[in-house]
Amino acid sequence: MNDHKPLRVALLGCGVVGSAVARRLVEHADDLTARVGVPLEIVGIAVRRAGRDRSDVPVDPSLFTTEAADLVTRADIVVETVGGIDPARELLLSAMAHGASVVTANKALLAEDGPTLYAAADAAGVDLYYEAAVAGAIPLLRPIRESLAGDDVRKILGIVNGTTNFVLDKMDSTGAGFAETVAQAQALGYAEADPTADVEGFDAAAKAAILASLAFHTRVAGRDVHREGITEVTASDIAAAKEMDCVVKLLAIAEKASTDDGEGISVRVHPVMIPRSHPLASVRDAFNAVFVEASAAGQLMFYGRGAGGDPTASAVLGDLVAVARHKVNGSRGPGESAYADLPVLDFGQSWTRYHISLDVEDRPGVLAQVATAFASHDVSIETVRQRVVTDPDSGGPRAELVVVTHRATEAALNATVETLSELDSVADVVSVMRVEGA
Numbered sequence: 449m450n451d452h453k454p455l456r457v458a459l460l461g462c463g464v465v466g467s468a469v470a471r472r473l474v475e476h477a478d479d480l481t482a483r484v485g486v487p488l489e490i491v492g493i494a495v496r497r498a499g500r501d502r503s504d505v506p507v508d509p510s511l512f513t514t515e516a517a518d519l520v521t522r523a524d525i526v527v528e529t530v531g532g533i534d535p536a537r538e539l540l541l542s543a544m545a546h547g548a549s550v551v552t553a554n555k556a557l558l559a560e561d562g563p564t565l566y567a568a569a570d571a572a573g574v575d576l577y578y579e580a581a582v583a584g585a586i587p588l589l590r591p592i593r594e595s596l597a598g599d600d601v602r603k604i605l606g607i608v609n610g611t612t613n614f615v616l617d618k619m620d621s622t623g624a625g626f627a628e629t630v631a632q633a634q635a636l637g638y639a640e641a642d643p644t645a646d647v648e649g650f651d652a653a654a655k656a657a658i659l660a661s662l663a664f665h666t667r668v669a670g671r672d673v674h675r676e677g678i679t680e681v682t683a684s685d686i687a688a689a690k691e692m693d694c695v696v697k698l699l700a701i702a703e704k705a706s707t708d709d710g711e712g713i714s715v716r717v718h719p720v721m722i723p724r725s726h727p728l729a730s731v732r733d734a735f736n737a738v739f740v741e742a743s744a745a746g747q748l749m750f751y752g753r754g755a756g757g758d759p760t761a762s763a764v765l766g767d768l769v770a771v772a773r774h775k776v777n778g779s780r781g782p783g784e785s786a787y788a789d790l791p792v793l794d795f796g797q798s799w800t801r802y803h804i805s806l807d808v809e810d811r812p813g814v815l816a817q818v819a820t821a822f823a824s825h826d827v828s829i830e831t832v833r834q835r836v837v838t839d840p841d842s843g844g845p846r847a848e849l850v851v852v853t854h855r856a857t858e859a860a861l862n863a864t865v866e867t868l869s870e871l872d873s874v875a876d877v878v879s880v881m882r883v884e885g886a
């Protein structure tokens with residue numbers, strides 16, 4: 449490649465992330481040129497609507513276009529920050545077919561159809577980079593994909609959604625309400641265009657799928673991930689966690705597990721209780737943190753801003769420099785690695801500890817019945833706490849029982865809950881929360 453010929457960069461989308469990328473591309477142009485070896489020239493910014501005031505983005509206004517399909521055919525590198533599946537997918541496939549390398553922040557698309565994108569990148573001999581798609585600014589995917597390529601990753605455990613961490617943190621620390629904190633997260637640019645993707649766990653599930661695919665050299669899609677969001681987390685769950693000196697966090701968990709049929713992987717996203725002394729408990733606001741455990745490296749921890757325009761732009765621009773360097777020297781980064789092809793285990797086979805709150809009668813023999821229900825499904829009890837309360841209807845005594853178990857499978861726990869619900873002495877299984885990190 450001619451040393452002085454600029455690389456043509458097309459930006460798709462100019463929202464929270466896209467506008468931050470454009471601004472930094474312009475403001476740091478000289479440094480970026482020095483790092484890449486040639487200038488990065490913005491040849492267009494695809495937007496959905498023409499004519500909006502975009503004076504916060506310091507580029508020639510004639511660069512804004514609504515013709516994304518045309519723009520991607522005349523670029524060396526396409527940076528996608530539109531989000532969603534289509535038209536992002538068609539645009540990126542077309543970009544690659546026309547020889548452009550791609551940088552994207554779009555976890556939803558990668559978790560939906562990553563293999564198609566990888567195949568297109570291979571066919572065209574171009575790069576597909578997406579560091580921003582998981583845990584925003586935190587360098588996480590490249591360490592897993594490259595630095596740990598010689599190790600055996602066993603487990604990933606992390607807070608990968610800034611919006612839900614922000615909401616849970618505010619509910620825990622200030623007692624703020626759910627809707628009000630979601631609105632704040634939207635205003636701060638953390639939430640997805642539709643915040644349901646955050647609060648229902650879809651965003652974290654997409655990220656868990658991407659992490660598991662890279663870590664375990666296996667194709668995992670968002671739809672393979674067991675997903676529960678935070679909409680069912682109540683103020684009393686948070687209070688119960690506080691009583692145990694724990695906090696509630698939405699975690700993405702991906703781990704290798706042995707079964708009778710051999711090795712498989714468990715990938716799941718759900719709220720958990722973790723002790724306040726655990727490093728993940730002190731992850732506040734919209735920050736993310738991810739533990740990676742590998743057989744030789746041991747435990748690694750990655751921490752930083754997982755959402756927001758500038759932090760995400762940092763990861764996008766890091767990828768942009770990487771793929772631009774490859775264009776300059778005629779090389780490519782790593783493609784898809786899915787050779788291990790491990791089975792994704794049923795959620796019922798996943799294995800953790802549980803905190804169960806029960807509303808029971810306060811009379812002799814009840815504790816024994818409850819203990820028998822656990823034992824009948826081979827779920828071992830670690831602690832039991834009982835508090836006598838007054839029944840608001842009868843004025844008589846009732847008991848709140850809190851049982852914490854040792855590790856058991858989801859299937860065994862569900863069967864236990866079913867048996868408990870059938871006991872006359874158990875008025876209600878008030879809540880079941882998984883416990884990690886203790």
Ligand SMILES: NC(=O)C1=CN([C@@H]2O[C@H](COP(=O)(O)OP(=O)(O)OC[C@H]3O[C@@H](n4cnc5c(N)ncnc54)[C@H](O)[C@@H]3O)[C@@H](O)[C@H]2O)C=CC1
Pocket residue numbers: 460461462463464465466494495496497516528529530531532535553554555556580581582584637638639640641754755756757760
């Ligand atoms: N906001 C954040 O903290 C993070 C966002 N991401 C990802 O980055 C991507 C963008 O997110 P945000 O910037 O937050 O969203 P946003 O909603 O602020 O920006 C998306 C922009 O794309 C535009 N757009 C939609 N359809 C278009 C089309 N067909 N052609 C051109 N433009 C179109 C929209 O008008 C909007 O301005 C998403 O994939 C998101 O998941 C990733 C990490 C963090």
Ligand SMILES: N[C@@H](CC=O)C(=O)O
Pocket residue numbers: 581583584608609610611612638639640646651754755756
């Ligand atoms: N909506 C996401 C943005 C980053 O991926 C989040 O809240 O983490």
Ligand code: NA
Pocket residue numbers: 579580581582583584585586587588589763
């Ligand atoms: Na990242």
